[in-house]
Amino acid sequence: xxxxxxxxxxxxxxxxxxxxxxxxxxxxxxxxxxxxxxxxxxxxxxxxxxxxxxxxxxxxxxxxxxxxxxxxxxxxxxxxxxxxxxxxxxxxxxxxxxxxxxxxxxxxxxxxxxx
Amino acid sequence: xxxxxxxxxxxxxxxxxxxxxxxxxxxxxxxxxxxxxxxxxxxxxxxxxxxxxxxxxxxxxxxxxxxxxxxxxxxxxxxxxxxxxxxxxxxxxxxxxxxxxxxxxxxxx
Numbered sequence: 349x350x351x352x353x354x355x356x357x358x359x360x361x362x363x364x365x366x367x368x369x370x371x372x373x374x375x376x377x378x379x380x381x382x383x384x385x386x387x388x389x390x391x392x393x394x395x396x397x398x399x400x401x402x403x404x405x406x407x408x409x410x411x412x413x414x415x416x417x418x419x420x421x422x423x424x425x426x427x428x429x430x431x432x433x434x435x436x437x438x439x440x441x442x443x444x445x446x447x448x449x450x451x452x453x454x455x456x457x458x459x460x461x462x463x
Numbered sequence: 464x465x466x467x468x469x470x471x472x473x474x475x476x477x478x479x480x481x482x483x484x485x486x487x488x489x490x491x492x493x494x495x496x497x498x499x500x501x502x503x504x505x506x507x508x509x510x511x512x513x514x515x516x517x518x519x520x521x522x523x524x525x526x527x528x529x530x531x532x533x534x535x536x537x538x539x540x541x542x543x544x545x546x547x548x549x550x551x552x553x554x555x556x557x558x559x560x561x562x563x564x565x566x567x568x569x570x571x572x
Binding site: 381390391392393396404406439447448449450451452453454455456457 | 494495497505506507508509512514552556557559560561562563564565
């Protein structure tokens with residue numbers, strides 16, 4: 349298995365533009381997580397899906413952020429409109445079982461820069 | 464809300480010495496405590512984990528201890544090597560997973 353695959357690896361966009369980050373979890377994994385990593389705030393959980401259903405989106409910073417998981421092999425995180433403070437590395441991770449008591453397998457991350 | 468505190472934020476040791484990183488958590492419902500290693504520009508990767516029914520776990524040069532009563536757990540790395548240099552994150556999982564702020568470990572050759 350190639351592991352969790354994220355695209356793009358790097359994204360530079362102008363303030364106000366829509367940004368879509370993509371993730372393909374490991375086949376057979378039930379859980380999918382989106383994290384944001386910054387120097388100031390560390391690793392923050394944005395949203396957690398179990399069996400394609402959003403279970404916990406309390407970490408989504410504001411309405412500009414939305415996430416979907418239309419099927420077991422694909423998820424997106426969208427920011428519309430983007431702002432400079434959204435600049436961060438966004439990680440997608442999947443887990444073999446449901447819940448938070450499981451190892452998270454991280455993708456390579458998407459480095460987002462909003463100018 | 465739930466919180467995980469991690470200390471120290473930076474740790475510098477000589478090659479061959481031991482390194483200890485400590486974490487405390489606030490959510491008593493936490494039952495799963497993983498440790499992740501993140502090398503510069505790379506993804507976090509699990510190096511060891513422990514569940515609440517176990518007090519200690521060891522894997523070669525790394526070990527974790529858990530004191531559920533006191534709500535703290537620690538990572539111990541013995542015989543450190545330069546390739547151990549990285550950022551280490553603790554986490555507490557239960558109702559949700561909360562990560563510590565990370566410890567940047569430098570191992571000097």
